[in-house]
Amino acid sequence: MRETAGNQGVWFVSFAEATEVFVDRSRPGRYRSTIADNWDVVGNTNGGYLMALAARASSVAAGDRSPLSVTAHFLSPGRPGPVVIDTAVQKEGKRLTTVGATLAAVDEEGSERPLITMLGSYTGGTIDDEPIERVEATPPEMPDPDDCVAVAPGEVFPPNMMGRIDLRLHPDDAGFGAGRPVMRGWFRLLDDEPIDPFSLILATDAFPPTIFNAQLPVGWAPTVELTAHVRGRPVPGWLRCQYTTRFISGGLLEEDGEVWDGAGRLVAQSRQLALLPRSG
């Protein structure tokens, strides 16, 4: 065991440990877990981390199938502490099982406050051995991780969760001066912990918002919805990530994510819809 950087003396826990879920026999389909410390962004638990928790419970509910496509709507901000995840299997199919899940914080009196609600399809099969493949895109070009900008948590900024992952931003995007809404960088878990579908979901929400690079008078953009598709099983090592925004309008913006592995394959694809913070 070792301490992680910037987390004020909390023992190191792996991502797998920080997202562990336990069957709660008090109610069918119910699971318990704990939001670990220091997964927050300005005080609110990272959305991708909450989705990983809900996806792990759903995955168990689906009979140990693996997430293929998950969508979360964000209801209220999370804080470290106990949570319950209520799952409902909507359909158990041959290839896919569809599960709904709601993750709620539990306070000291036992009352629950829903944080996210999620819908997902889970697969038992491999998705890597299909013969037809046609890709009309290439991974983002970036300097090597060591030539990118490592992000470590600061007193106010960058946020605490940056001590929980290893993030290296493209030098052109790290200073928030790119002039266009894009964010590129490398992602891996601490100690190079192997990437599973749950950490792929985390990766789709682990980067600073693209609008930090858009030179607009805005701050953090609260996510309404995030959909992540798991498109492959990554080879070990760094993930190459790119987030772009094409439409800032009507008080909304989307953020499209691509996560590529070291073999040059797309392994996750995401889109989130966020509210543009109101100015004044």
Place this chain on the structure above:
Amino acid sequence: MRETAGNQGVWFVSFAEATEVFVDRSRPGRYRSTIADNWDVVGNTNGGYLMALAARASSVAAGDRSPLSVTAHFLSPGRPGPVVIDTAVQKEGKRLTTVGATLAAVDEEGSERPLITMLGSYTGGTIDDEPIERVEATPPEMPDPDDCVAVAPGEVFPPNMMGRIDLRLHPDDAGFGAGRPVMRGWFRLLDDEPIDPFSLILATDAFPPTIFNAQLPVGWAPTVELTAHVRGRPVPGWLRCQYTTRFISGGLLEEDGEVWDGAGRLVAQSRQLALLPRSG
């Protein structure tokens, strides 16, 4: 009233009438509706039409708020006939209300078969009066609707639902010889019925699959999941639509949709994840 083309003598009903939902007081949050005739694609009800039904019920459940972002997972194929839609409000917020919904077919004995399950956020406010706007894309270039290829239902192909909408495909894409997975065209409702957020959802799933243009040995691709974001209120008239696929891999493909109005504004954005039909 008039007959529509190719629908064997069924009276014309507007899209609003074909997606009408009724409160069912037998259970809280329950609505009833009917899958109208001739909204099918090779025998299965169009997914966008089913989503519009579920969104209309959810919208009422949300206190007459309007869909902002909806995600459906597809459970089993629909057929014309009675359906129930069970809704559950997850959170009623100041700006957004989040609603889960499951739409199920009801057979003659009254037993239910879930067709789709949906999660969505609904808004009470306008989304058109925000000052900050930045768009890094342009509407697809296409010949005028009259110079595009009108799609009318045939005995086997095109599917029946093409008699329910007015679709004009880009001449380069209509013959399924484009050589790349793209589909562009114009969309409007019959009799130029005004486009509301529900018909925008329909538009995101109303076009032939992009893979028809990819020159791959494949047929209809069953949708796993479809997410549609309503990004604006269209001006009256034709919608300019574009669907593209960049990643066909692992037995899956995504289809990204953009729906633009006559004033050149993006009014809906979608992504669906579909299974590549297995060859042999």
